[in-house]
Amino acid sequence: MHTYYVYILTNQYNTVLYVGVTNNLERRVMEHKAGAQAGFTKQYKLTKLVYFETSPSVQDAIAREKQLKAGSRAKKLALVSELNPIWKDLLADY
Template identity: 75%
Template sequence: MRTYYVYILTNQNHTMLYIGVTNDLARRVAEHKAGAHEGFTKRYKINKLVYFEESPSVAVAIEREKQLKAGSRAKKLALINELNPYWNELADVGEVGER
């Protein structure tokens, strides 16, 4: 069975948020960190993983991504603060794929 992830990245100052979906969180975060793709995350150096959820269904993961993107910034911040109150870099502490 495949696992899909909805994730939230931020920049160094925590002023910008990016929400995405992937089936390989470690690879995708590494791509963001390397600036491998042109666009919003590369331009604004949004490469710190601060939140993620797992899902067994790509459809459910995409629906959750849409729900998060449609929500207010306050709701996104509350979600991050609930599970990662210190905004630790989850990709660096080995939590990717282990939660």
């Protein structure tokens, strides 16, 4: 059985948020940190993992990702602040 992750990235100033989904959180965040793909996360230097949650199915993970993306910025900020109040990079050692 696989685990799927819904995650939130930000930049060093915590000004831009990105919500994504993956089946390998460490690999995917490392791709973001390396700027491996052109696009939104590379353009805004979104390399700081500040939140993630797990899901047992890809369908549930995608549904949660859509729910978070549809929510307000304030809701995303509150979610991160509740579980990661100092906005620490959860993969800072990598």
